[in-house]
Amino acid sequence: MRRPALAVFGLIAALLAGCGASPGGDGEDTGAKAEKARESSKKIDVAKAGDITLTVWDQEVRGGQRKQIERLNAAFQERYPNVTIKRVAKSFEDLNTTLKLAVSGDKAPDVVQANQGRQIMGQLVKGGLLRPLDAYADAYGWADRYAKVLLDLNRFSDDGAEFGSGGLYGLSQMGEIVGVFYNRDQVPEPPATFAELERQLAEAKAAGDVPIAFGNLDRWPGIHEFETVQAQYADPDAVRDFVFAREGATFASPENEQAATTIQRWAEKGYFTPDFNGTGYDPAWQQFTRGKGRFLIAGTWLVADLADAMGDKVGFMLMPPRQPGGPEIALGGESLPFAITSKSKHPDVAAAYIDFLTNADAGRVLADTGNLPAMQTDAEATTALARDVQEAWLTLTEQEGMIPYLDYATPTFYDEVSAAIQRLLAGRTEPEQFTKDVQEGYAKFAERR
Amino acid sequence: MAARAASPGEPRRVAYLYLLPGLAVFAAFVLLPLLHTAWIALFEWDGVTAGEWAGLDNFTALVTEPELRTAFWHALVLLLFYSLLPVAIGLLLAAAMARTRVRGLTAFRTVLFLPQVIALVVVAVMWRMIYAPEGGLINEALRAVGLGGLAQNWLGDFNLALPAVGLIATWVMYGLAMVLFTAGVQKIPPSLYDAARVDGAGPVREFFAVTLPGLRGEIAVALTLTTIAALRNFDLVYITTGGGPGDATTVPAFEVYDRAFQSGQVGGAAAIGICLAAVIFALSFAINRFADRGLR
Numbered sequence: 001m002r003r004p005a006l007a008v009f010g011l012i013a014a015l016l017a018g019c020g021a022s023p024g025g026d027g028e029d030t031g032a033k034a035e036k037a038r039e040s041s042k043k044i045d046v047a048k049a050g051d052i053t054l055t056v057w058d059q060e061v062r063g064g065q066r067k068q069i070e071r072l073n074a075a076f077q078e079r080y081p082n083v084t085i086k087r088v089a090k091s092f093e094d095l096n097t098t099l100k101l102a103v104s105g106d107k108a109p110d111v112v113q114a115n116q117g118r119q120i121m122g123q124l125v126k127g128g129l130l131r132p133l134d135a136y137a138d139a140y141g142w143a144d145r146y147a148k149v150l151l152d153l154n155r156f157s158d159d160g161a162e163f164g165s166g167g168l169y170g171l172s173q174m175g176e177i178v179g180v181f182y183n184r185d186q187v188p189e190p191p192a193t194f195a196e197l198e199r200q201l202a203e204a205k206a207a208g209d210v211p212i213a214f215g216n217l218d219r220w221p222g223i224h225e226f227e228t229v230q231a232q233y234a235d236p237d238a239v240r241d242f243v244f245a246r247e248g249a250t251f252a253s254p255e256n257e258q259a260a261t262t263i264q265r266w267a268e269k270g271y272f273t274p275d276f277n278g279t280g281y282d283p284a285w286q287q288f289t290r291g292k293g294r295f296l297i298a299g300t301w302l303v304a305d306l307a308d309a310m311g312d313k314v315g316f317m318l319m320p321p322r323q324p325g326g327p328e329i330a331l332g333g334e335s336l337p338f339a340i341t342s343k344s345k346h347p348d349v350a351a352a353y354i355d356f357l358t359n360a361d362a363g364r365v366l367a368d369t370g371n372l373p374a375m376q377t378d379a380e381a382t383t384a385l386a387r388d389v390q391e392a393w394l395t396l397t398e399q400e401g402m403i404p405y406l407d408y409a410t411p412t413f414y415d416e417v418s419a420a421i422q423r424l425l426a427g428r429t430e431p432e433q434f435t436k437d438v439q440e441g442y443a444k445f446a447e448r449r
Numbered sequence: 450m451a452a453r454a455a456s457p458g459e460p461r462r463v464a465y466l467y468l469l470p471g472l473a474v475f476a477a478f479v480l481l482p483l484l485h486t487a488w489i490a491l492f493e494w495d496g497v498t499a500g501e502w503a504g505l506d507n508f509t510a511l512v513t514e515p516e517l518r519t520a521f522w523h524a525l526v527l528l529l530f531y532s533l534l535p536v537a538i539g540l541l542l543a544a545a546m547a548r549t550r551v552r553g554l555t556a557f558r559t560v561l562f563l564p565q566v567i568a569l570v571v572v573a574v575m576w577r578m579i580y581a582p583e584g585g586l587i588n589e590a591l592r593a594v595g596l597g598g599l600a601q602n603w604l605g606d607f608n609l610a611l612p613a614v615g616l617i618a619t620w621v622m623y624g625l626a627m628v629l630f631t632a633g634v635q636k637i638p639p640s641l642y643d644a645a646r647v648d649g650a651g652p653v654r655e656f657f658a659v660t661l662p663g664l665r666g667e668i669a670v671a672l673t674l675t676t677i678a679a680l681r682n683f684d685l686v687y688i689t690t691g692g693g694p695g696d697a698t699t700v701p702a703f704e705v706y707d708r709a710f711q712s713g714q715v716g717g718a719a720a721i722g723i724c725l726a727a728v729i730f731a732l733s734f735a736i737n738r739f740a741d742r743g744l745r
Contacts, residue, residue, distance in 0.1 A: 023489050023500045023715070097710040100496050123713050127497030217577075217604055219693050275582035277694045278605020283581055292583075411495070412712040415692075422694040426607060 030128035034158040034167060037342070041135035044348045046080045052346050054353060055086045055109040057102065059095040059336060064304055064370035068173070069357075071365050076356050083349060092336075096120055103129045108343035110350045113336035114170055116153050117408030118163060121339070125169055126160025131340040132167035136351040142171060145358065145375045147397040150175075153404055154337045163408070164244030170337025171358050173366060175374040175393050177402075178224045178331040179318050181288070181296040181306060190315060194232050194322040197295075201271045204294045213293025214272040215284025220414070221298075222421035223406055224331060228297050228319050230259040231329040231403055239403040245410070245446060251439040260424055260431035267425045277422055289314075300389050304370045307385045316388040318395070328395060332402040334374045410445035483726070490719035496709070500716065507720035517721065520699045523611060524680055527700065530615025531622055531679030536671050538619070539626025540664070544656050547634040547642075558631065562624040569621070573688035576617045580604050580689075604690050610697045614685055622678065626671040633667035634660060669740030673733045680729050701725045 060069040066089075073085050088109065090098070096115060103112060103124060114121045114130065124130045137143060143151065150172065157166035180197075182190055186209065191197040204211040216222045230239065234255040241249040266272060273279055273293065288296040289309035296302075297319075306314050318328040338357060340350045356362065363377030372389055373379060381387040396402045407414035417438055424434045490507050494500030511517050542561065546554065564572065579586040580603035588600035603613045637659060645655045683702040686692060692699040692707075701721050709718035 023492060023494050100713075104497060119712065123495055123497045126495075129497065217690065217693070219691050273583070275602035275605050278580070278582045278602040278610075280577065280581065283584065287583065412714075415707065415712065419693060419695045426605075426694060428607065428695065 030126070030160070031158045033128050033342070034132045037131045037347070038135045038167075040347075041131075041133075041139075041351065042348060043136070043139035044352065046083060046349055046352045049082065049346070049349050051082050051084075052349055053084045053086055054111065054346060054349060055088065056338075056353075057088045057090065057095060057099070057109045057112040058338070059090050059092045059113055061089050061091060065174075065335075067369040068362075068366050068371055071369070072357055072362055075361075075365075076353060079356075083353075085353070095336075100124065103341045103343070106343075108341045110344035110346060111338055111340055111353060114339045115336050116170075116333065117405070119408075119411050119414070121154070121169060121337070122156055122160050122163060123411070124160075124339075125156040125158070125167075129342050130169050131342050131344070131347055132158065132169060133171070133340065133351065133354075134168050136355070137168050140351070140355045142168075142355075142358070146171075147400070149397070149400050149402050150334050150374055153333060153408075162244070164240065164246075164404075170339035171354050172334035172337045172374050173358055173362065173371070174335040175372045175397075176300050176333055176335065177318070177372075177389070177392055177396060178228055178297065178299045179316055179389075179392060180228075180320075181298060181302070182315050182317070183288070183291060183294055183310070184313050184315050186291070186294040187315075190317055191320050193320050193324050197320055200294070201266070202269070205270055210273050210287070210293045211271040211295060212266070212273070213284050213288035213296045214276045215279035215281045216276050216422060216425065217278055217280045219418040219422065220407070221281050221284075222425060223414075223418055224299065225297050226259065226263055226421050226424075227331040227403065227406055229263045230256060231331060232319060232322050233259040233262075236329050236401065236403050239406075242442075243404045243406060243409045251442055252435040256435045257431045260434050264424055264427065264431060268427060272425075277426055300372055300393075303372070303385055303389055307383050312384050314385055316385055316392065318392050327399055327401055328392075329401045329403060330392075330396055331405065332393075332396055333404055410442060412441065412445070416441040486719045487723055490716055490723050492716045493714075494716045495713035496715045497713070503716060507717050508724070510717060511720060511724055516696060516699065517701075517704065519696055520701045520704050520721075523698060523700050524682070526611055527615050527618065527682060528676060528679045530612070531618045531682065532672055532675040534619045535622035535626045535675055536668060538623040539630050539671065540661070540668075542623075542627045543630030543634050543664070544652075544660050546631055547660060548652060548655075558628065562628050564621045565624040565628075567621075569684045570688060572617065572621055573685050576620075577604070577689050580613060605694055607694055607697045610690055610694060614689055614698055617685055617689070618679065618682065622675050625674065629667045629671050630664055633664045637663035665740055669736055672736045676732050676736065677729055680725060680732070 056073075058069060060066055069087075073087060077083060077085055095113060096119075099112060099114065099120060100123065102109060104127065108129075114124055121130070133142075151168060152164050154170040154172065155166050155168055156163055186204070187200065191200050201211040214221065214225060216225075227239075234253065238249070238253065238255070242251060267276075273284055273287065276284070284293075285296055285298060285302055285306070286309075287293055289306060296306075300316075303316070318330045321328055338354045340347050340354070344350055358375050360375075360377060363373040363375050364379040366373040367377065367379030367381060367386075367390075370382065370386065372386070372393055381390045406417050420429070420434055420438050423429045424431070429437065489500070491503060491505070492500035493503040493506070511521075546558075582588055582600070582602050582605065585603070587603065591597060591600045601609055604610050641659045641663070642655065645659050650658060681702050682700055683706060686698050686700050686703045687706070690698045692703055702725065705718045705721050705725070707718075708714040708721070
């Protein structure tokens with residue numbers, strides 16, 4: 001009996017010795033690596049690049065998104081028959097959970113959609129796994145294609161420490177805004193100010209209607225709801241500084257507390273779907289399409305579904321400002337950016353591919369397939385609702401009135417802020433405590449960074 | 450040939466050689482990953498850049514971090530719904546089926562076992578609809594019979610969410626317990642039941658004197674299986690509540706997923722995983738020890 005026990009012990013010891021190194025990383029200087037990548041980047045004639053297979057990981061799998069990427073991929077391969085695009089389509093969740101392993105492996109894809117923020121893009125940049133696109137941006141003129149706020153969302157310093165400035169690491173195709181959808185039958189005159197909106201909410205409640213359709217069982221919708229209100233109180237630069245973790249930024253500000261007070265009051269007064277914390281996101285907007293809810297605070301990704309269900313009975317506007325005629329500020333951003341991996345053997349072809357996905361022709365394909373193009377385009381929206389959305393998008397990008405998603409802020413911020421908002425709306429924390437709690441988790445990250 | 454061959458049937462050293470292939474597979478797919486996980490748990494690692502040695506910090510965090518303490522506490526509460534309730538219901542059903550001769554017993558048994566056959570993801574999606582405050586089966590049924598006041602915000606209430614998730618597990622698990630127990634009951638000699646009846650035992654007495662002791666082994670198996678399922682519960686929480694509202698339904702396995710794949714705390718996730726494995730091992734060991742002692 002003693003001998004096999006010894007053998008097992010020896011085996012364990014051998015195994016331990018086998019993994020006796022720190023996990024991950026090759027200790028390379030990411031800054032130098034990024035510089036080298038920039039120098040070697042150039043605009044090439046793809047047709048003369050020889051036979052190439054480009055592996056692309058994307059999550060453009062739903063409705064209009066799928067249509068546009070399939071059309072653009074086909075067009076690219078038709079134009080450059082020497083390039084084969086090997087598309088790996090995944091759901092958003094699936095992509096995010098497998099991406100880190102995929103791009104650090106030996107058979108890394110060439111082009112990937114790497115979500116903005118510190119959770120995904122930040123960590124990949126920190127690990128030196130993405131290629132900076134600045135040289136390509138100069139060569140292809142990408143800066144003229146996008147508003148500055150949009151490019152900033154895809155920027156990181158080469159060591160991954162600074163977010164919102166530094167090198168460009170990806171380009172997005174589509175814009176998204178979180179705004180206010182309203183039922184034209186029930187809201188004949190859309191409110192022009194925040195106070196007027198609150199008045200209409202009170203009216204709706206008194207009439208026995210659901211003022212705002214809202215389902216927060218999935219946790220993230222609460223972030224959109226809160227930030228839409230926050231945008232009316234906080235200075236957009238303060239929100240950006242916070243998300244980009246700039247010096248001195250804090251969540252525990254009087255403005256955020258005011259916003260928290262307002263949205264908690266809405267919940268207390270019954271302005272949301274009853275039992276919203278137990279209602280799913282999809283059932284909530286589906287109830288809105290059936291007339292249960294005069295307003296719906298949601299993202300433009302619902303445009304196609306809402307238009308299908310309600311036709312021209314649905315309208316879209318940005319959350320009205322507190323001052324009449326004041327600047328319109330809204331939560332907004334862009335779809336997951338396409339990025340090039342450091343391990344790609346054909347970065348120049350990959351850059352040409354990304355250019356192709358985001359040029360003016362692509363903009364027309366996007367509008368044609370019911371998407372909101374993020375880049376400047378002369379494309380016309382196809383439905384009344386899509387026109388409302390496009391107008392709002394232009395206003396926001398021109399006035400730089402867009403604030404980024406809060407959950408980009410730290411790797412753990414999504415969990416922290418979504419849980420805190422559920423507590424706030426259920427009346428389990430006071431607004432002041434809410435801002436303090438959220439700030440606490442954020443401060444921990446700032447310390448460790 | 451050796452001068453003195455060992456007598457047949459005696460253990461020989463060469464026998465260990467035959468164990469080698471099995472051991473190699475076990476080592477490659479269980480031991481090695483387990484040890485590697487334990488090793489990673491000693492680092493602060495985001496999954497991409499080089500890890501930083503953290504010693505036992507990730508393990509002390511299991512005790513000091515309130516979120517993790519809550520998660521482990523929730524797992525214990527879920528044990529009640531995953532393990533004790535299904536075993537109790539299973540025993541009740543088995544006892545009832547042992548006493549009466551129902552027509553079409555097999556059909557009933559199949560129907561009662563059905564939840565166990567459905568993929569958990571499907572179960573979770575289905576129950577999310579059943580629990581929906583508006584249009585969900587439970588609340589609509591309550592309203593239909595005039596008990597609208599009892600309609601609840603099942604998954605969105607901070608106090609109700611965990612029991613609500615737990616009840617789904619009870620629904621899934623009791624079929625397994627029941628099938629194990631009905632099979633076990635058939636193995637108890639009918640003469641014992643006859644003797645009990647001759648001695649004048651009623652149904653309750655009969656259950657405690659004959660059925661329950663006879664099922665000790667099956668109960669241990671059912672408890673072990675359901676306990677393991679309870680502690681590694683991930684899918685139900687992930688799909689129904691995502692750990693919410695607040696952190697009312699977080700469980701260790703969900704934290705493992707969240708930390709390893711979402712927030713880049715791979716070291717911490719590994720530590721939770723190791724700890725969870727240890728707890729599962731200790732509990733199943735205790736349950737089987739208890740059952741063995743009883744048998745003697």
